[in-house]
Amino acid sequence: MTTPHKFVLANRLSRLKPSPTLQLAARSREMKEQGIDILDFSGGEPDFRTPDDISEVAIQAIRDGFTKYTAVGGILELKNAIVNKFQRDQNLSYTSKDIVVSCGAKHSLFQIFQALVNPGDHVLLPTPAWVSYPDQIFLNGGEPIFIPCREADGFRLNPDALEAAITPRSKILILNSPNNPTGAVIGKKEIERIGEIVLKHGLTVISDEIYEKIAFDGHQPISIASLDKELKDSTIIVNGVSKTYSMTGWRIGYAAGPREIITAVDNIQSQTTSNPTSISQKAAAYAIASGDKDFRPMLEAYTQRRFRIVSMLNEVPGISCPMPDGAFYVFPNISGLLGRSYRGHPLLNVFELAEFFLDVARVTLVPGAPFGNDHHMRMSFAASLNVLETGAHRIKEAVSRLD
């Protein structure tokens, strides 16, 4: 008998952690498969269908035989739609050569890290932050430096905390406004101060603006690149169609920025995925060119849901839920529940609390710890009002059973 081959995985994987919420997600899935009625608020995608007029464009592209390789970094029609969008929505002037289209914003981000990060480089990451940033940084040999944003500051990045975290190894600052998971939108004064710090220390900014359109109560996300020319030349903007147009499965994201970085990303992409899907590009070009007409009703629905879920969660003793400025998540503080017991078992941390909510309330929430915060949980309100209300009732009822 031959001995089984032993694989030795690459060193770069040593710091990649399996997602701590994987086990929770697997249990939630298993329970659903067993026919248990689980309400899942853990997702990061809009619940709306992709608008039909957008889908029709893709269907027509297939009929027209637009199903072959395209230019690696995206078709001109899509790049031009993106260029016009930047001018129209953010008063930012780019040309098609400053844009590269990839297979989702996540893919854009990964390739930007590939293009910029050397082993040991520090990447400044305000937290709470989307879970994929640290692992993408690790995979590219970088060191994420976490800068905690306080709930008392509305989870907005405090410019003094940013400056205090900077060392000679600091190379990149990640901004994500509106933020996943907190919804925080960085205000005008703060972004200007952050801009000064960026220029003073020669940082490169990656501005992840994927939730750009989802902002409430007059909160207007301001791209740091729009403040002045020097900051535009220091910034790579990442955006995409997933959240605004409910097109998560189409996998179209893009980056805009200084030509040398965009060219580097294009080169990396030419040796990895090649072009993003041709038919998705056609649909995305149409969606972006058509502006906000499909998105406006979605924003109205999010606005209504956000009020409802925040007020219902705040009625639950032990939970306090701040009103998010943007995105489609609430990030309630659950410290009032930690240490309480269910049937004699104390719930000592946010993971145990998430298990409790799954078992007893039959709702899936995401523990805040992987986002860098262990006193909060993330709940998506990209679900119908009815489902949100049922979920909040179940949470309240489950909490009433705690000792």
Ligand SMILES: Cc1ncc(COP(=O)(O)O)c(C=O)c1O
């Ligand atoms: C902050 C943030 N950036 C990027 C992405 C990825 O978006 P895409 O679907 O375009 O890859 C997500 C998705 O959840 C996100 O929350």
